[in-house]
Amino acid sequence: MSRRILGIDPGSQRTGYGLLDVRGSGLSPVAWGVIRTDSGGSFPDRLHKIHESLSEVIRIHRPTEAVVEKVFLAKNAASALKLGHARGAAIVTCRMYGLAVHEYSAKEIKLSATGFGSAPKEQVGGMVCRLLGIREPVLPDASDALAIAFCRAVTRDHSP
Numbered sequence: 001m002s003r004r005i006l007g008i009d010p011g012s013q014r015t016g017y018g019l020l021d022v023r024g025s026g027l028s029p030v031a032w033g034v035i036r037t038d039s040g041g042s043f044p045d046r047l048h049k050i051h052e053s054l055s056e057v058i059r060i061h062r063p064t065e066a067v068v069e070k071v072f073l074a075k076n077a078a079s080a081l082k083l084g085h086a087r088g089a090a091i092v093t094c095r096m097y098g099l100a101v102h103e104y105s106a107k108e109i110k111l112s113a114t115g116f117g118s119a120p121k122e123q124v125g126g127m128v129c130r131l132l133g134i135r136e137p138v139l140p141d142a143s144d145a146l147a148i149a150f151c152r153a154v155t156r157d158h159s160p
Contacts, residue, residue, distance in 0.1 A: 002032065007149025008054070009141050010086040013039050015050050016141030020059050020132070020149045026083070027153055029132045030059055031048045032142040042076035043082070054093045066094040067102040067152040069109060069144075104151045112151040 008135050014037075019030035037046035037055040068090060071083070092102050093112035107117040113124045113131070125143030128150050129135075138146070 003065065003153075004063045005149040005152050006058065006061070006066040006094070007145040007147070007152065008066060008068045008090045009085065009095075009144035009148060010050070010068060010090045011141065012043070012046055012082040012086045013037055015054070015086060015090065016139070016145035017054065017057055018142055018146030018149050019033060019057075019063060020146070020153055022153045027132060027150070029134055029146065031057075032146055033057075034139050034141045039078045043085070047085055050086055051093045054090055058094070058097045058099070059066045063099060065102065065152070066090075066099045067104065067148050069148055070103045070105045090152065102147065102152055103116070104155070108155075109147050109151045112154050113147050132142070 002021065005022060007018045007020070015035040016032070017035065018032040023027040035050055035082050037049045041049075052156055068087060071087065072139050110124050111117040112121045113119070113128045119127075121140065121144070124147050125138065125140055128147040129138055129143060131150070132146065
């Protein structure tokens with residue numbers, strides 16, 4: 001059975017996405033990128049841009065499931081609130097297209113990619129790209145999204 005996983009690293013200014021195909025024990029990167037919003041635009045417009053852009057990614061690549069990082073504590077309340085809104089926009093968009101949405105903690109994601117739950121962000125992105133055979137430079141938000149999808153792909157619980 002083949003699966004296509006959409007990993008999402010939500011942010012109000014940059015939302016990373018990465019798609020992986022899973023066939024048996026084989027993993028293949030499909031697409032990745034970063035959705036950038038206009039930081040000078042209204043916050044509702046930025047959320048709408050995330051929704052519209054993710055909708056396009058879903059229509060083009062037809063993932064079978066999605067995964068996002070669980071909420072973590074941000075540096076301040078305003079940042080946490082904005083992250084929560086961006087995360088909500090991404091989750092609702094996925095559900096609108098009928099995708100099951102899974103969540104993993106930052107520690108689980110880091111552990112799956114590097115074997116170390118406290119690995120630095122750069123190490124996680126670099127390792128995931130190496131494991132997936134990606135040789136070209138990948139923007140950090142996109143590599144984070146690929147790491148999130150990778151975590152879902154290699155985690156034992158594949159329930160919907």
